[in-house]
Amino acid sequence: MTTTPARGPAAARAAAETDRQVRRLYRLAYRVHSIGNTLADPDATAGTVARATARIPRALSAAKRLLALPGVADHDETPYALGFVHAAERRLTDPATRLLTVANAARAAAARAAADGDDLRVVVFRDIEERSRHLVGAARGEPVSGRRGWTRQDRTASDTLQRQAAQWGLTAGTDGRPPGPAGPGHPPVPARLAREAADRAATRARCAPGIRCERPACPAYGALWVEHGGRRWFVCARCLPAENADLRARGFRPDAKPVPGGVPEGARFSVRLYNAAGRGARAVECGTAQEAQFIAETERPFNNTGYEISVRYASRPSARP
Template identity: 65%
Template structure:
């Protein structure tokens, strides 16, 4: 009888250890893909915050499980440990710090854009782009012959973090570094050129939407009955003459009846002129819509259209 009881207790103990190891495995399998979120160069602030909150809690729970009798020494625990270690390493990797800086730079650029601070917009976007490039370069993919960072990349990461810190974009910062109008650090000549170009575009767009007739550089065009078209007064006559020669009525193209309401929203569609992809941005004014159309470049060959949605019918 004692031997039977001993075997029963041993079976119960083994079953309990197996149950705890399964819990450890479940935890490891859940946390490993969360760690991979921090390897994505396009991870946004919400994703990074989620991963940085979940991984430490999972690691804490794993340590409690590993402290239970028999779990740490179980033959199948080593693989679960490897998944947990991978998530912990990704959490503490320098690329995670770069992602935090990149998202802080994105927020800072948006605020600088709202304040028409072109220098800061250009600088913060440059910092974000460089951070995300280095995060992408750090990925190890043997099939694609990607071996992670080189010594040059590590040095570039250190310099970039120092540069971001000079603008107040440390990894622990929650918002933009400096207020608009404040004195900023010295800026590279190329970034100064880009900021000046952006400011010139802003001044050019102050007149309104650019005429969509090919070759016309007139700003302040009006919406006409031709779908997708914004024309200046001269081009309305030109387009009507062209259409009349093809048999259309001489006044086919005319200004939109009633004009555009003062509270209208302008929808800018940015599309890839040589491939797939498009995104839309909503603006309050025609000046802002044209400025967005000329400065935002989500694709290598970005084209744009500006539309005003028709008011809903009652």
């Protein structure tokens, strides 16, 4: 009889402690669920994937420690919390997560290939990245279309993509380069990608003289850097009289002329790529006129991409002094 009064408060304290640990499990479950959801984002970067794949296992270990505490595993609310934990755990082995890894490896490899001037690898790696991210989005599902999860064709496409990524050296532990030179030794390439790579190489050769004339109907490259009234732009020598005629027709003095000394030594170029049919723009810095024109003609971040090329001195912008 003397111990009965003590057993009541002890049981209450034990129950309160169990509830506290279950609340900890809930907080952990919500956090790991949020982290797992980042692996369903088609645009997840390599850093995002790396953080998620590192944090989820740590959260799972913490959940196991909480479940080992007295009363937590048997609590009525625990199964609901564990549903979030298990969902995040499944994300780690989900094919979509592997495709995100492939997509980010392909993006990095395409950047290296672009720096090397290897048009074939740029085209192949960008194609792998685009198709991988598309499948990740399909796995998540789009509420508008009512589609949820992968079809049988999507699963086949995922397997094919992962095999192709392995062939081109995009799997873990590689440097993102093909097993052989971008010639007879590279893996088989679909005809459409070979044509796209050839078109890209032709564009590179076309841009070799430099910036294209900004007159819409003029196909000439290697245009002059001209100025008028504080504004500077690119016009070829053949179109300069027509440019001045247009200035006269609009009521301005027709005295556009080449910038004295031309483009300064060591100047860089800024290519502004903008959405001609909506919002959005980004700028790319280039070291040469040839590179700037090539970027302007090959990069398409928007469906209706327009571009502007300006000259930047080594220390300050100079396109519009």
